[in-house]
Amino acid sequence: MSLLSASKQLNLIMFSTLWLLASCGGSSDGAAAPVKEVNTNFPAGQPVPDNRFVDTYSVLIFGNSHVRSHNLADLVVQMIQTGRPGAKATAELAAGILFLDERFNNQNDLRLLQSKTWTHLILQGQKYSTSGAYYYPTDKTVTWVKASKAQQVTPILFPEHPTSGNKTEGMRVHQLHQSIQQEENSCLAPVGLAWDKALELYPELTLHSSDGNHAALAGTFLTALVLYQSITGNNADTLPQLSNITLSAQSQQQLRQAAAATLQQYPACPF
Template identity: 25%
Template structure:
């Protein structure tokens, strides 16, 4: 019998809180009878390192959150550029992921890495000329540390890549070409739905006010990505 009660804590920044990704995921899951307890500790521009620094208020909040609930999953989302840059991820991201993963193990929670997406026109200041090259570097950055600590990965950025390959007219970015618009957040939520619940999102009626045909397309892209990645 399936366990319909799940608890999920998101740790990250504006890529997580823009359009309230945790709430969208909860709405999707509720349609199939799941009762998700979701919470988050986020701040715009935050790095995972910020959640561990003793003098940073974010670390105090994280410590309290870890104690206040029996979490099934701890979702870690790094600042959007760091995972793509080898030196940055080795010196900043990976030590932070290891420490947060150890904290998760102490409360019997599973770590899930939130593989984000590249910026719409790349990250030229760091040597990435387009979305595709950025996304490939992000994939490497997240999967390498996931293999080391044996954690789950939610391949949201790969779903964005697949969506654009299937329909180059679709737009998943907000006006700043970095953050997600509603379609981007919905696609991310569908990927998390497939990864965390091991369920197929195709056919869900909750569309986050996105036209149904486009929502169905995003559901299909999410499931294809999850099946291929896992």
């Protein structure tokens, strides 16, 4: 057989294959079917879904670098499984270290929220002025709260902890998130206020890493305790010691007490 004849046969085979794919709805380049558009129409004023007592906790976490210190997500899961024996728990960190308005604008995370069955959405990354001199819009965070409630997911606002040595930032950032909560009802985990309480009661604790901004292990542990109680409703002070965490029994007890005392004064959820 000549090379020309073989080439004609190969072209015929390729044409037949492409025609068959097209007639069956296939694609010659293997492209996926178009992704269904996400819903962006959310009602206002819906009640906060109460998912404290589920058998399976499925937690989605939006945030920046502050939710990635010392495996915060895994620590929250471990606390849930320890404090709620028999319950299953998973936590997923959304990709990237974006602010909440950026996450809403790219729609990838909105698609993620609507693609699976979640019980809780933790929202960290509302922009704020470290000096308090500037205002950043909160409308996208409000929309995230609406979007989660539309999916019957419990929204939990996560105000960041204060930077080292700043005694006013924790309350100021908490109040910013209170304004969001007042506009659209949600849970509000008093993370920064728990840090203030722990540093007031136990100044020997090292909550910050060396950069004075991110959390050391003790700080991450405290944040996880606040989120754990906000998610489950269980008193953080009754959680047993976690033996695989490299914090002393005394430090863990002090952090549990600080978290529980803060949540007693500033309950996270409206139920």
